[in-house]
Amino acid sequence: MIKKHLCSAAVAVGMLSASQAFAAGELNIFNWGNYTSPELIEKFEKTYDVKVTITDYDSNDTALAKVRAGAHGFDIAVPSASFMPIWISEGLLLETNPAQMSNYGNVRDNFKSPDWDPGHRYSVPYQWGTVGVIVDSTLYDGDINTWAMVFEPPAELSGKINVAPEMLDLIDAALKYTGGEPCTDDKSQLKKARDTLVSAKQHWLSMDYGVIEKFAGRDLGASLYWNGAAFRAREKNPDVRFGYPREGYPIWMDAVVVLKDAKNVENAKLFQNFLMEPEHAAMASAFARYANGIKGSEPFMPEDMKGAPEVEIAAEFIPNGFFSKTCPPHVQEMYSAIWTELQK
Numbered sequence: 001m002i003k004k005h006l007c008s009a010a011v012a013v014g015m016l017s018a019s020q021a022f023a024a025g026e027l028n029i030f031n032w033g034n035y036t037s038p039e040l041i042e043k044f045e046k047t048y049d050v051k052v053t054i055t056d057y058d059s060n061d062t063a064l065a066k067v068r069a070g071a072h073g074f075d076i077a078v079p080s081a082s083f084m085p086i087w088i089s090e091g092l093l094l095e096t097n098p099a100q101m102s103n104y105g106n107v108r109d110n111f112k113s114p115d116w117d118p119g120h121r122y123s124v125p126y127q128w129g130t131v132g133v134i135v136d137s138t139l140y141d142g143d144i145n146t147w148a149m150v151f152e153p154p155a156e157l158s159g160k161i162n163v164a165p166e167m168l169d170l171i172d173a174a175l176k177y178t179g180g181e182p183c184t185d186d187k188s189q190l191k192k193a194r195d196t197l198v199s200a201k202q203h204w205l206s207m208d209y210g211v212i213e214k215f216a217g218r219d220l221g222a223s224l225y226w227n228g229a230a231f232r233a234r235e236k237n238p239d240v241r242f243g244y245p246r247e248g249y250p251i252w253m254d255a256v257v258v259l260k261d262a263k264n265v266e267n268a269k270l271f272q273n274f275l276m277e278p279e280h281a282a283m284a285s286a287f288a289r290y291a292n293g294i295k296g297s298e299p300f301m302p303e304d305m306k307g308a309p310e311v312e313i314a315a316e317f318i319p320n321g322f323f324s325k326t327c328p329p330h331v332q333e334m335y336s337a338i339w340t341e342l343q344k
Contacts, residue, residue, distance in 0.1 A: 024049045027267040030066070030074040032254070033058055033209065035127075037287035044274055050267050058209050059166055067092055067259060075262040076271060078126060081253045082168055082324040084116035094258040096269050098124045103276035111253070111293040116326070123255035124272045125293030127228070127284055130313065130321060131169045131250040133243040134211065134230045139221040144243035145317070147177040150224045151200040158203040160221030162214070165207040167339045168324060169250055170197070173224060176248035176322075183327035185334065194338045201342065215240050226252075228290035231310040242310045244317035250324045253293065 027044075029036065033056035041052050055074065057063045060083045066072055068090070079087055087093050098104055099113070099120040111125045133149040140149075140156045148154075150161055151174065163170055172182040174196050180189035205220070212229055214220045216236035230242035256275055258268040274280055281292040282300030291311055298306075305311050313321065327335060 025264055025267055026050065027052045027076065027264050027271060028074045029054045029076040029078075029271075030057060030063060030072070031076075031078045032056065034212075035078075035288050037283045039287070040280055040283040043280070043283070044271060047274070048267065048270055050264075050270075061167065070261070072259075073263070074259055075264045075268040076256060077259055078254050078256055080324065081114065081116040081255055082326050084123065084255055084257075085326045087257065088117070088122060092260055093122045094260050094262060094265065094268075095121050096258050096265075096272060097121055098272050098276075101269070101273040101276065103273050106276050106278055106281075106294050106296055108293050108295045114253075117255065123257045124275055126254040126256050126275065127288060127290035127292050128251070128253035129227045129290040130244065131164075131173065131224065131226055131252065132230070132245060134215065134220075134223045134225050134233060135241050135243060136215060136218060136221050136237065136239055137241050138218075138239045144222075144241055145246050146243070147173050147224075147245045147247050149222050149243065150204075151177050151196050153200075153203050153222065157221040159205055160219075161204045162206045162208055162211055162220050162223040162225070163204060164209060164211075164223070164225050167335060168327075169252075170224060171335050171338060172250055172324065173245070176245070182250075182322065183325060183331050185328070185331050187334075190334055190338065194341065197338065197342050212236065226290075227310040228288050231289040231305075231308060234310070244313065244320060246317075246320055248320050248322055249317075251321045252324045 027050050029052060031054060036054050045052055060080050063077055063079060064083060067077060107125060113119050117123045133144055135144045135149060140154055149157065150163055153161055171193060174193035175182055175184065175189060178192040178196050180193060211220060211223050211225055212233045215233035227242055230240060234240040256272055258265065262268050276294055278294050278296035279300045281294035282297040285292045286302045
């Protein structure tokens with residue numbers, strides 16, 4: 001691979017493939033915290049002679065607000081699929097047509113042309129997972145496959161509970177727990193969910209994103225959180241377990257997009273194509289401990305992820321999962337009202 005000096009402008013020669021593309025310069029990535037594989041970034045930098053800078057965010061809402069405000073300096077962002085229609089409708093993304101890139105054939109068939117990005121005009125699939133409950137089994141060894149762990153917890157867990165402060169995940173979970181459906185505009189169902197959340201808050205210790213080290217230090221008993229973090233917590237504390245609530249649990253996928261005002265467009269496109277290589281998708285999964293949307297990545301995956309209960313959903317729990325979606329604007333307003341009340 002011939003490399004250019006970092007001071008030269010970023011260029012791409014020929015078709016967008018690892019064997020034909022040449023680049024140099026910079027790439028600025030805006031991604032979830034503790035979610036980007038250093039090994040993956042190092043390989044991209046060496047392959048294309050591109051200096052990568054990563055800036056973290058802690059929620060979909062934070063990322064969206066920052067990009068909406070402009071003057072952010074980012075080329076790449078990683079919104080969840082449930083937020084993609086908002087990014088697209090507001091004109092925040094560049095149409096890079098990943099479906100025409102050389103590595104697109106590696107995308108799993110069930111993730112091609114998804115509802116949130118028909119024809120994959122803007123995004124490439126990154127990692128996907130589930131929202132459930134993490135529990136320290138030394139404190140509670142009963143049935144953990146229920147949202148009761150965080151909404152009406154057993155006495156052993158009360159006061160030792162965290163919930164990820166991700167509005168959509170939390171309200172959707174509360175709706176399912178109380179017999180409602182995500183994105184409903186039924187005010188009675190939304191009231192049940194709101195009342196459940198407000199009542200449950202007395203049992204919570206925190207609403208925070210940093211749980212892995214807290215479970216390692218046994219500072220938490222339970223948390224509404226994501227499966228990959230549960231895996232990483234179990235690596236540090238073997239008593240950690242992950243539950244799939246029978247009432248219904250969200251399934252999500254994150255998408256790698258190029259921003260409309262990106263300064264390093266060609267390098268951003270190279271990065272999108274790079275992520276669709278099976279070995280590279282496996283690098284991302286090996287770090288964050290989530291499944292990915294790229295077929296052929298299996299041989300490169302770490303052995304300890306194969307068959308792991310946090311990664312491979314048991315057959316009995318599969319019917320209870322639902323894919324997170326974007327709610328209509330009037331429902332988003334009602335969610336926001338509940339969220340504001342819960343923050344008080």
